Amino acid sequence: MTISMAPRAWRPGPAVWVSIAAVAGALLAGVAMVALMGVPVGEAVAAFADGAWGSPYAFAASINRALVFMLVGLGFILAERANLTNVGGEGQIAVGGIAATALCLWAPVAALPLGLTFIVPMLGACLAGAFWGGIAGVLRVKAGTNEVIATLLLSFIAIWMVYGSVQSESLLRRPMTSAATLPESLEIPAATQLPLLTGDAAMPMHIGLPIGLVLAMVVAVVLAFTVMGLRLRAVGLNPRAARRAGMPIDRLTIGALCAAGALGGLAGACMLQGEQYTLKAGFSSGYGFDGLVVGLLARGSVTGVVAGSLLFGFLRSGGINMEMVAQVPTALVVVIQGLIIVTLAGAALAIGRMERSRA
Numbered sequence: 001m002t003i004s005m006a007p008r009a010w011r012p013g014p015a016v017w018v019s020i021a022a023v024a025g026a027l028l029a030g031v032a033m034v035a036l037m038g039v040p041v042g043e044a045v046a047a048f049a050d051g052a053w054g055s056p057y058a059f060a061a062s063i064n065r066a067l068v069f070m071l072v073g074l075g076f077i078l079a080e081r082a083n084l085t086n087v088g089g090e091g092q093i094a095v096g097g098i099a100a101t102a103l104c105l106w107a108p109v110a111a112l113p114l115g116l117t118f119i120v121p122m123l124g125a126c127l128a129g130a131f132w133g134g135i136a137g138v139l140r141v142k143a144g145t146n147e148v149i150a151t152l153l154l155s156f157i158a159i160w161m162v163y164g165s166v167q168s169e170s171l172l173r174r175p176m177t178s179a180a181t182l183p184e185s186l187e188i189p190a191a192t193q194l195p196l197l198t199g200d201a202a203m204p205m206h207i208g209l210p211i212g213l214v215l216a217m218v219v220a221v222v223l224a225f226t227v228m229g230l231r232l233r234a235v236g237l238n239p240r241a242a243r244r245a246g247m248p249i250d251r252l253t254i255g256a257l258c259a260a261g262a263l264g265g266l267a268g269a270c271m272l273q274g275e276q277y278t279l280k281a282g283f284s285s286g287y288g289f290d291g292l293v294v295g296l297l298a299r300g301s302v303t304g305v306v307a308g309s310l311l312f313g314f315l316r317s318g319g320i321n322m323e324m325v326a327q328v329p330t331a332l333v334v335v336i337q338g339l340i341i342v343t344l345a346g347a348a349l350a351i352g353r354m355e356r357s358r359a
Contacts (some may be wrong), residue, residue: 050325064208071266141254204274
């Protein structure tokens with residue numbers, strides 16, 4: 001008997017096709033709602049496509065947005081492996097943005113050599129996000145506080161911290177030269193901004209993209225092939241059994257939320273150093289909550305996080321342009337996102353029933 005050693009060609013399974021059909025159905029429902037609003041469908045679709053990928057600048061902006069969603073989503077599935085629900089991506093982005101801004105505007109950082117001028121603020125943002133996530137972990141371990149409540153409430157605190165930082169000249173607000181001076185920070189120095197991959201401002205895709213992809217591979221390897229991933233899974237499945245096996249449950253819990261927070265903080269640094277360059281109130285703009293949805297829809301899969309972040313990144317960019325050009329409210333994009341969530345949740349239920357029936 002001959003055994004073939006040739007690798008099997010990858011074929012998408014039912015789960016992939018059901019998920020694609022669910023997303024396509026949600027998008028078609030969105031198109032139908034555009035038609036019911038009296039807006040020419042062709043005009044709206046053209047505006048969406050132009051804003052999402054119609055030019056090098058639009059394509060790069062969509063990818064940059066997807067990067068933020070991906071980092072938050074990776075943090076979510078990392079904590080989820082230990083049966084922890086991190087809904088604090090918005091707050092972790094906020095504290096990461098504050099830390100990155102403060103370090104970028106600190107004179108000694110701007111004088112650092114060898115690219116450390118933009119790396120140090122990114123590391124500071126990671127530490128700030130890790131600290132913010134770690135607070136929820138300590139509360140969970142020491143006081144039994146539900147991490148959903150802790151991370152959510154910490155997000156509101158962080159958002160108000162951003163507001164306070166840009167309102168006070170003793171903190172990060174730019175010096176007021178007139179009554180019209182906006183409550184925002186000074187623009188960060190060019191040396192602290194993330195280098196562009198193309199070197200061309202017409203396509204502002206920055207170095208955060210390869211960093212994010214490397215981190216995605218690291219998370220995938222950690223979850224699938226390392227002792228740490230096995231321990232997180234054991235804690236998530238049965239913490240009592242894991243404790244009896246000698247695993248440090250408390251440290252794993254705090255560490256998982258710290259790691260999730262660090263990824264959220266890095267997302268804040270990418271937004272500040274790669275796109276916005278000034279800290280202002282509301283700069284996170286709901287990105288943390290969209291990243292949370294990406295993590296939820298991924299069902300623990302790094303590949304799912306990457307795919308979901310791309311989908312939501314292009315949706316957000318296209319929706320903004322659709323509102324400006326075709327006068328379609330951006331609330332419709334939120335509705336479409338909600339439809340995608342509902343349809344994918346239904347698809348997950350259908351896939352689960354199919355798998356159970358096979359078993």
